[in-house]
Amino acid sequence: MNTEKCNAWVERDKKVFAPTQHLSYYPMVIKKVDQDVIYDEDDNQYIDFLSSASSLNLGSCNPIITAAVKEQLDNYSQYTIAYTYGRKSIEYAERLTSVYPGGVPAKIVFGNCGSDANDAAVKFARAYTGRSKIITFINAYHGSTYGSISMSMVTTRMRAKMGPMLPDIYCFPFYDVSYDDETCEKECIADIERAFATYLPAEEVAAVIIEPVQGDAGLLAGHPIFMKKLYDLCKKNGILFISEEVQQGFYRTGKFFGIEHYDIIPDGIIMGKSIGAGFPLGGFMAKAEIMDCLPAPAHLFTLGGNATACAAGVAAFDYLQSDEFQKILADNTKLLEECVADLRATFPDVITGRRGIDMSCALVVTKKDENGNDVPDGDGTFKILYRAYERGLLIISLSENILRVQPPLNIRPENLKKGFAILKDSIRDYVNGDIPDSVMEFRAGW
Missing domain, CATH: 3.40.640.10 (Type I PLP-dependent aspartate aminotransferase-like (Major domain))
Known part of the structure; x- marks a missing residue:
């Protein structure tokens, strides 16, 4: 993916902003947001699984x-x-x-x-x-x-x-x-x-x-x-x-x-x-x-x-409060749970827990230690979310090994499914060893 323009803006940012201003995970400089889709300065597109830290429950530019x-x-x-x-x-x-x-x-x-x-x-x-x-x-x-x-x-x-x-x-x-x-x-x-x-x-x-x-x-x-x-x-x-x-x-x-x-x-x-x-x-x-x-x-x-x-x-x-939204919320909640269940069934040794309630969802990423016990996989978590970013999904982590899934409540169903498909492909890349250790140099955020 091309991030030339974004990288240039990030360098300008570093010259004028105190470091405490950002917990940024990626060089994503936002140009436009169409409800549940984000466009950066290089015109890359991302499905929004963050909702601006849950401050855009109805997405941006909701008509x-x-x-x-x-x-x-x-x-x-x-x-x-x-x-x-x-x-x-x-x-x-x-x-x-x-x-x-x-x-x-x-x-x-x-x-x-x-x-x-x-x-x-x-x-x-x-x-x-x-x-x-x-x-x-x-x-x-x-x-x-x-x-x-x-x-x-x-x-x-x-x-x-x-x-x-x-x-x-x-x-x-x-x-x-x-x-x-x-x-x-x-x-x-x-x-x-x-x-x-x-x-x-x-x-x-x-x-x-x-x-x-x-x-x-x-x-x-x-x-x-x-x-x-x-x-x-x-x-x-x-x-x-x-x-x-x-x-x-x-x-x-x-x-x-x-x-x-x-x-x-x-x-x-x-x-x-x-x-x-x-x-x-x-x-x-x-x-x-x-x-x-x-x-x-x-x-x-x-x-x-x-x-x-x-x-x-x-x-x-x-x-x-409208009936229209309440139906959308119920349908999206059901669809999200189906996507989570599919993800956990596909990668039972990687996604070993689901936290939160309804559209406030967290996925626990673990690995096996030398004794066969599940332990937090911080490096794996970052590799997964960074590959998801490269594939067109904005998702971040919480704590050491938690994937934060909080899309707009009214996210379009096709984009909710597409976001989980990207996440599934990203986890598969991690399991197959297809994400290089070099991405860890970008590790930031929580």
């Missing part, structure tokens, strides 16, 4: 969203709602609060991204409860602002050299569905209970902030027993239970919010990524009495809830 954005831009691009009011921000707030789990009366604050929405959760939790301590979990990713990065426990590269972090953040093990029920029943909240008995007074804990499906840890779904026991512990001790839905919200897991897979009504919900349908937007939504505890300007942003992002969000929200 419904594009029309809404154009209509808004004909009126005005944005005007701060810090000092005025905006029709589109109000309409979107009404829609989002209408789907709060359990039909609970809720209110919202808009920001610019999921990171500052996590910060909002900390602010409101502390203000409402009068407590300071926050519980989060190992392998959590919450964002890159100082508050959200203080709660993130997925890699030391996010935290090194920048301390001290936000104080009073306590981190505990996350129990996912790989644990058996007996172990989970016995152990899953034992560490927290010991902490409450020894060094962390429960009456000083404001909130538990948790991803129902840990995204950047490798799409680990919380064990139902763990989630229920954790929720009950919160209720017993007056601790707010806040669901972090930045990556998994907006039907990524088949339900509007990932927490809806559990019998839990959260006290608050953190939103980002696809909340803006491709435009910068974040939001924290919680029970009305919680949201009423802070006065302005404790949490407002000049560009937060801007009109163009909210216009895009309203259009996306309405389409997500």
